[in-house]
Amino acid sequence: MKVVIIIPTYNEKGNIEKLIASLEEEIFPQIKNHEMSILVADDNSPDGTAKEVTKLKKKFINLHLSSGERKGLGAAYIRAMDYAIKKLSADAMFEMDADLSHDPKRVPVFLKKFDGGFDMVVGTRYSEGGSIPPNWPFKRKMFSVVGNLLVRTILMRFGIHDWTGGFRVLKKDVFLKEKPELTNFKGYTFQVSFLHKAARDGFKIGEVPINFTDRTLGRSKIAPREYIIDLLTYVIVARIKEILFGKFGKFLIVGGTGFIINAVVLRVLVEWYKWNPSYANLAGAALAIFSNFNFNNLWTFRHRRIKSLGLYFWKMLHFYATSSFGVVFIQTGTIFVLSQILGKQGYFIYFLIGTFFLLIWNFTIYNRFIWKEKPL
Ligand SMILES: Nc1nc2c(ncn2[C@@H]2O[C@H](COP(=O)(O)OP(=O)(O)O)[C@@H](O)[C@H]2O)c(=O)[nH]1
Ligand SMILES: [Mg+2]
Structure with missing residues (x-):
């Protein structure tokens, strides 16, 4: 040399x-x-x-x-x-x-x-x-x-x-x-x-x-x-x-969008339609999960994008399955438990607390299972 x-x-x-x-x-x-x-x-x-x-x-x-x-x-x-x-x-x-x-x-x-x-x-x-x-x-x-x-x-x-x-x-x-x-x-x-x-x-x-x-x-x-x-x-x-332009930053932006969808649906259903906050949250979360999946697939984990239609539906199902554990037990669970103890009126605060726990859970799951480096 x-x-x-x-x-x-x-x-x-x-x-x-x-x-x-x-x-x-x-x-x-x-x-x-x-x-x-x-x-x-x-x-x-x-x-x-x-x-x-x-x-x-x-x-x-x-x-x-x-x-x-x-x-x-x-x-x-x-x-x-x-x-x-x-x-x-x-x-x-x-x-x-x-x-x-x-x-x-x-x-x-x-x-x-x-x-x-x-x-x-x-x-x-x-x-x-x-x-x-x-x-x-x-x-x-x-x-x-x-x-x-x-x-x-x-x-x-x-x-x-x-x-x-x-x-x-x-x-x-x-x-x-x-x-x-x-x-x-x-x-x-x-x-x-x-x-x-x-x-x-x-x-x-x-x-x-x-x-x-x-x-x-x-x-x-x-x-x-x-x-x-x-x-x-x-x-x-x-x-x-x-941090902002890295994977975690993108994850936060995607999650932020999902969060807004979830929060709006939750409020509308509770305030206008008088739903029980726990059920309203499940509905909001179901829409947020759909948005998150597509946003992540097209952007955050772009380099590992899912290509075939069959695999897309299979992965989406998988994503719903894994996400629903967090949504049901962590996020909605927090809302449910806190509503029982402290009363329903504080539901939006419980939602925020539950969502914070959910955030940590989701990022781990996404990395390990859905868009992981090696195929399942
Ligand atoms: N060409 C050039 N060399 C520089 C300049 N500033 C520092 N150096 C050289 O960079 C080396 C390290 O600088 P020095 O002043 O010893 O920094 P110190 O060791 O951190 O105190 C020395 O060889 C300096 O002559 C500069 O503006 N131009
Ligand atoms: Mg020197």
């Missing part, structure tokens, strides 16, 4: 030579099964980082430079990954900081894991022997640990421990697939959004422990306040979108 190590730089003149020399002279000779090269993504650093790289290019023929305007870390990575794929025919790319926080000795370890069949391997400071610098002030440690924990929890993805780090290797396919969605994240949030989208799309992601060390030269470019706000906005919005 052609592997390009991308190193973004902004004022890293003091660090870049040491890192490049270490990779070229110590690390690359150890890697026999891949064709290694380096691409520095510099944003016209005023300190002359690019000049330093140009000088080194004479010595190392597999060293490349992509210069551009400064638009943030994410923008620099996107530009460089495009360059690596188009001009250097990269099959895979590393992300690696220039400030020696990322130990070049881990590169072969990443590649070994990567060769085992992963689409992306991320360096982790928070599991299996990874670490953050022990001399970091308490506040900084807290930010880093709590930040990552928060990202994992909000996104509900606990298998990946380090979301904010920038030491990774990935196949070009992962970048090409996610690129259209990444251009909105020009800053440091690029790292989290890229990893999240790759995980969402089912790319196989592995982890390698890393011991992060503090830079000794130059300054960090991170703007903590802006970063924290950007990052939180990203994870919260991404999660809400996942």
